[in-house]
Amino acid sequence: MNKPTQKDLWKANMLEFLHNCHIGISHLECSNPNCPLVLNWGNLERKNSKKGYGALVKVTKDKFLTVSIQSYELNGLEEPINLTIKYRDGKEALVRTKAEQEELTKNLTPEEKSQLSFIDPSEVVCFFNNPTHRPNLEGAEEIYLEDLWDIKEKIKWDRDKSKKKVFLHVENDPSKETQAQEIDAAEKDYLFYIADPSTTNEIKKMEIYSPTKGTEERKQLHEDYLKDFSELRRVFGIRHLTSKKEDRQNNPEIELNEAQFVALERDKWRERMKSIKEAKDKQFCSGEHKLTYGAWQERQEAEIEQVKEIQENQKEPDPAQELEQKLAQLEKEKGGGK
Numbered sequence: 001m002n003k004p005t006q007k008d009l010w011k012a013n014m015l016e017f018l019h020n021c022h023i024g025i026s027h028l029e030c031s032n033p034n035c036p037l038v039l040n041w042g043n044l045e046r047k048n049s050k051k052g053y054g055a056l057v058k059v060t061k062d063k064f065l066t067v068s069i070q071s072y073e074l075n076g077l078e079e080p081i082n083l084t085i086k087y088r089d090g091k092e093a094l095v096r097t098k099a100e101q102e103e104l105t106k107n108l109t110p111e112e113k114s115q116l117s118f119i120d121p122s123e124v125v126c127f128f129n130n131p132t133h134r135p136n137l138e139g140a141e142e143i144y145l146e147d148l149w150d151i152k153e154k155i156k157w158d159r160d161k162s163k164k165k166v167f168l169h170v171e172n173d174p175s176k177e178t179q180a181q182e183i184d185a186a187e188k189d190y191l192f193y194i195a196d197p198s199t200t201n202e203i204k205k206m207e208i209y210s211p212t213k214g215t216e217e218r219k220q221l222h223e224d225y226l227k228d229f230s231e232l233r234r235v236f237g238i239r240h241l242t243s244k245k246e247d248r249q250n251n252p253e254i255e256l257n258e259a260q261f262v263a264l265e266r267d268k269w270r271e272r273m274k275s276i277k278e279a280k281d282k283q284f285c286s287g288e289h290k291l292t293y294g295a296w297q298e299r300q301e302a303e304i305e306q307v308k309e310i311q312e313n314q315k316e317p318d319p320a321q322e323l324e325q326k327l328a329q330l331e332k333e334k335g336g337g338k
């Protein structure tokens, strides 16, 4: 296998970062402190984000595992059936009822039978990322990360090109060695001139080129990068969690995005709630579950902050009231002087 390039590493890190933005946005709580759902929630969200689905398997009464779903079909009620799950060690198991197991194995030799591993549907709960069972960042790499990398490379190139340069005008062609030394020094933004008494190549003129202009293009590239990045976030439903202020600006475009985020997250919330209910029905956990989704939690926080801001503003003295107080004070002083 080829060694990964800088670009490969950057793309992989970027995807990981973006997935984490999705994975961290839902929050599950349970009245049972040892809730298997809560304990596996991060792993389940990881599967959901990267593959679009995953499953929780009850191995024993208190041992639960998050597994991958290799394949599944949907029946007429849109319930997943004929599942094949895969454990982390690579072993696979078919999720089938007793009757289905018998039907499947009736014509098999004992040896063939021993190759198959079965698990009952009552021991498995599927989790889906959204109503279409798709992963979170489908196509992000091809569509956006390629472009973003290109812009990054251009910024790097532009940064290099606008470094300070030193031109030395000399009488004769300098030797290769001197040239190399000078170029070397100039690239580091400084120049050592070593006086050599044997040199006959007098420097006639020295020019130092220090770019003061020419950063506009880089500025434009930075803007392009941010624009591309924010489009990526919008298209793939990634909220900006670090700077809530930006999202809250009174901007109709941002308001529009907000609505889109909320719709996406509501869909995701519903999909997860179905599975949580199924897990309760299958007696994985009898606790009371509360699932909050990023948007709502964040909105609540934002609203609380807004109320605080309004209260802060109200504390500031009202100029009319202040004037009134002053007048009253003067009136009092006048009264006192009588």
Ligand SMILES: [Zn+2]
Binding pocket: 030, 031, 032, 035, 036, 037, 038, 285, 286, 287, 288, 289
């Ligand atoms: Zn629970």
